[in-house]
Amino acid sequence: MAEQLRTETMTVNMGPHHPSTHGVCRLILTIDGENVVDCVPDIGFLHRAIEKICENRTYPQCIPLMDRFEYVTSMMCNWGFALATEKLTDLEVPERAEYLRVIMGELNRIASHLLCIGVTGLDLGALTPFLYTFREREDILDLFEMTCGQRLTYNYIRIGGVARDIPPEFYPKCRQFLDKIDAKCDDYEKVLTENPIWIARNKGVGILTEQLVLDYAVSGPSARASGVNFDIRKHDTYSIYDRFNFDVPVFHGCDSYDRYRARMAEIRQSARIVRQALDQMPEGEIRAKVSPKFKPKVGEVYSRVENSRGEMGFHIISDGTVKPYRVRARGGSYNHLLVTPEIVKGLKIADLVAIFASLDIIMPEIDR
Amino acid sequence: MDKLELAYWIGLLKDQVITPIFGDGAFGVLVQNVIVAFAVFGLLSLIALFLVWWERKISAHIQQRFGPMMTGWHGVLQTIADAVKLIQKEDITPKVADRAVFFWAPIICFACAFAAYVVIPWGDGLIVSDLNVGILYIIAITTFTIISLLMAGWGSNNKYALLGGMRSAAQAVSYEVPLALSILGVVMVSGSMSMQEIVKAQSGWGGFHWNIFFQPLGFFIYIIAATAEANRTPFDLPEAEQELIAGFNVEYSGMKFAMFFLAEFVNMFTVSAIATTVFLGGWNGPILPSWVWFLGKTLFMVFLFMMFRWTYPRLRVDQLMEFAWKVLLPLAFLNILYVGVVAKWLNW
């Protein structure tokens, strides 16, 4: 009887145009019924050669390009690149600019985590939390537009400071947002966190062991949900993060559920940082004098920032001219995508979607 | 009979118009039946169109949006505009599809969704045909929907569609059982499978002798199984957008897609109507005419299903099966046991 029931595996192209691949990722799945036997990610559909284009742009011109490197947290990309360049030049950044960077960066982190949580809900079929998180995300984007004029590609954090000071109406709006974000998080938690279906779909799914985290250099909230206490803001402090009082939420469940909870906890922590930064912010200059024909010293540098999806690093080689000789960007999502096949094998297609969402993989960061 | 009752006017129409013109012979009966069929079909189409609009509005307001606003008052005509658009669209059949199966799947789905209304009592005396096995007929005919989904999945010759079709078959087989068992409890109490009889059995207490008060567990099981039966979130696995893109109807376009779409809403109305009839006392209720009670209760049930859809995430396929066989089925047996013992004891 068993011999007559011959079943065979089936190869399915998930993507590049699939609603749950967050951009244009193609996953070549070998499935046995509903079970994923093998998963091979195929990347490159969103390749824009940003690193190469940078070689033909002056340093200030690279910043708008970096907006496109990872468009969910453009502030961090601006910041990462600016930080690397400043390190190369030993450029001193005015103190107010540092505070503005922290405020914008943390607000951007909240926006990114809200997006991730909403999209995770969307991928699991809960359509409403997505709209709720987007509602709050819109508030942040309003703040950004008020300050720098754009909602997605900010081009705000520049080499040697920030582009413009914040307008006076920023303060009340930002405080208002910070006051309500905790209550709104409670709202999301009511719809998601304790929901038995949500728990069933996420708990114990996509176990990313600590060993895998170390092997694949997974970073960010995904690593911290697996018990790896590593946050660049704390452990390799850059900018002025040592002046703020905040916790790094670490969870030990290693599963999608804890990755979700880690993000939720980080939203609250980020709000805490922004509150402190708003209180402490000094007056003063917001930008060091940098000419459009800015030339760093000859040399190379690697500098990293803690992005919402992990370590974001920039390796710049300078030959002393106005243009970088080589720029290499590192985003966390690439490692997350690489580790995905390891953890989805044997699970269901629906789990793959959940894991993909919970690792917060977005494609522009991978393809660059 | 109360003049507010639709049945009164329909009887009047029959006596004053149809019988004098067409006689009461075989031809007259045929004409009568055709008119009734068209009337029910038209009414249901209207309801389906309304439900599509209503669902969009409810989802929009839950999500703090407006939803359709442009066509008519708050966009009430939006569904009609959409239907017109879908009819105009090119009807694409994939080259490698199994043409016959691909063609018939939406038609079967559509027809079966409407066929269930033969035995739904809309009001006092307002039923197309009061079959003495009414509830059994409904369970049988709604199962056909699943066959059409399987046909659509297979006929499309698409891997995602196939997965969707398979899921729908597995899901239907699993959830038919607790669904039927939960209704069985009511049948035991009312002693009949005729829908009218079931409603009449609940007419005590001034029209509030509803089965839900005596069998809350049965109602609970029914709601869950019915959600799965109507392929609604959290059990909308056959068409899980985020996993299988659109599942079984991924290859359909134009009018065929519209048929599936409308059938889904008609199905939702069907399961709500059954819930009303079986558990919520059907058209029983004081003061208001019976059809208003029926429609009100049914629309409330529909609203509940919509709230489910826009609140909950989707279950995974193995959890779905597990839930059906390991939780719902034992609960359904428990319910039958409870009804058997208590009903015998208290002699309801």
Next chain:
Amino acid sequence: MVELVKEFASGIYNLVLGMFTTGKHLGRHAITIQYPKERWEVPERSRGMVVLLTDHETGELNCTACLLCMRACPSSAITIEVVKDENNKRVLTGFNLNYNICCFCGLCEESCNFAGIKLATKYEFPAWDKSELQWDIKKLQDMGMDVPYEKPERKKPAPKKPVEKKPAEEKPAAEPKAEAKPAAEAEQKPDDTPADKPADADKTEGEG
């Protein structure tokens, strides 16, 4: 068994709680707006359509054809045509902006010292064809007619005669870094734009 029932009950409770949360929103007002009918007020700094600004007194463009914006543009969307007239004065003859490749970064606005180019708050300029998105000087000027802007303190050097010298003698006033200019031609040496541009843009003081 007790555990099981407890778990079951808490599951049901949380499902109902979720329904209440979504139901609570059902009665709230929509936060979206009906776009074509009503429009959102765009913040004043919003970076939208790129336009050329006109001096309303003289009716001439503020642009001095210094080419700074063209050089600052990361995507080379700006093309400026300049000729030199008989007394060696730079005359702007063409200004083309290719919206197909413009990335709305705002570097051109920042580099301009004469309020010649600005990213206005207008955002509706769709086109049926890509070629319609290549705007020439006339279109850019027309679109910029109603855009409010602050006159910079530095006057446009155009009306008087020694145009060629003017930027050159202006430059020492605000140029802290001479070593950065290797062998650039004297008249197109860029002044230190970013340093003073934000400085007058934000006379803001915080409350926190």
